[in-house]
Amino acid sequence: SINLKCIQENKKYGLFIFDIDNFKAINDTKGHQEGDRALIKSARILKSIEDNNINVYRFTADEFLVVYAGIDEISKFYSLGEKIISIFDNERISVSGGFSVFPDNSKESNELINFADLAMHNAKKAGKHQLMMFTQEMQSKFLRSEMLKSKMPTAFTKGEFELFFQPQFDISSSKLRGFEALLRWNESVEGLIGPDEFIPLAEENNFILILGEWVLKKAFECQKKWEQKFNFDGIMSINVSPIQLMKEDFVQKLSSLSTECNVNPSNIEIEVTEGIFINETEKAAEILREIKKLGFGISLDDFGTGYSSLKYLQMLPLTTLKIDKSFIQSITSKDGVSENITNSIISMVTKMGIDTIAEGVEKVDQLLILQQLNCKTIQGFLRGKPMDELSVEKFLLGEIKL
Ligand code: C2E
Ligand code: CA
Ligand code: CA
DSSP, X not given: OOOOTTGGGTOEEEEEEEEETTHHHIIIIIOHHHHHHHHHHHHHHHHHTOOSSEEEEEEETTEEEEEEXXXXXXHHHHHHHHHHHHHHHHTTOOEEEEEEEETTTOSOHHHHHHHHHHHHHHHHHTTSXXXXXXXXXXXXXXXXXXXXXXXXXXXHHTTOEEEEEEEEEETTTOOEEEEEEEEEEEETTTEEEOHHHHHHHHHHTTTHHHHHXXXXXXXXXXXXXXXXXXXXXXXXXXXXXXXXXHSTTHHHHHHHHHHHTTOOGGGEEEEEOGGGHHHHHHHHHHHHHHHHHTTOEEEEEEETTSOOOHHHHHHSOOSEEEEOHHHHHTTTOTTOHHHHHHHHHHHHHHHTTOEEEEEOOOSHHHHXXXXXXXXXXXXXXXXXXXXXXXXXXXXXXTSSOO
């Protein structure tokens, strides 16, 4: 147990947790011997920095606890943490770290450990190989996330999730191309919660599998209904999370659901982000090929934000590429950088027979440039915001103009 011996001395303690990055991957790809070697090395590195004020403990499998005692300035905790990360770097081990401070954050050792652990996990989420100090904000965010996660199942049965639809338009003909289905959560206490907040949480607790299947079914049903009521023959784009896509029965589910709802796969487009290719590139590509074989369209979302690897464009069976709104927002800037990049992307993928959709088009200036660049489709607040089901029906009836 950790002995907080400075309590009387009116000094601070820094409680650090360090965790080896991608430790599981080291074990899985290089073998357990290599994993053990990294652990032994890590223990040796940390032992080497021990002195009167610094104590080191093994915490869990690949987590180490460091206690730095008797400090009066927070900046010294940062220096020690950064120093430890760089010593690990020298041994070619990447670690992430978090720390909490006694008595500022808490006077309880258990709580200090939990706080340091939370800071460390935030460092991982922010891209690993870095140090973070615990903050009260982190804690509130964590508590809100836990609260939202625990509310999901009941919210789902109470029907609090709703699908909205944002129209997409062909630039040259101005005709409706179709809709992107976008999920909303009408939480009874919190009010409307956006998917940017709750989808990542649903991915953490796997509730995305239930939500995602519901989204598919709901979108298919709307597609069918609009086809029957309004002769709608456009495309329904559906976002699919990596966790959902990589689940072994996804293709089978997609196929049986579309049969059950009697929708034509050529009217459906599955939207994925580059996130799916980071770990299991070949497996993800194979799944997409199967989906395409069934006749569904495949759209690569948010292009321009992640790796934007041109390799993906080649190895994936894409039918559509969505250029991220960050590009569109800067497309009118005078330096012309975004315009040039967008131009190259559009002309390259168009030659490959892939459709282009510009996302987040808000201004006429942007539309005019996109038109010049021969971008095929636009989606954005300029032509239409996401609408609920009823509004879409009014729009398809011609009762509301956008
Ligand atoms: P996304 O797939 O990139 O969806 C486009 C987002 O841009 C939507 O945000 C849309 O409302 C917003 N948007 C559209 N036009 C404009 C514009 O002109 N300006 C600006 N500033 N924004 C515009 P939304 O609905 O909040 O969705 C956020 C993200 O949540 C989506 O980004 C998508 O990644 C995720 N998401 C939404 N629905 C689902 C779903 O059913 N399943 C999964 N896995 N993810 C979903
Ligand atoms: Ca999308
Ligand atoms: Ca997008």
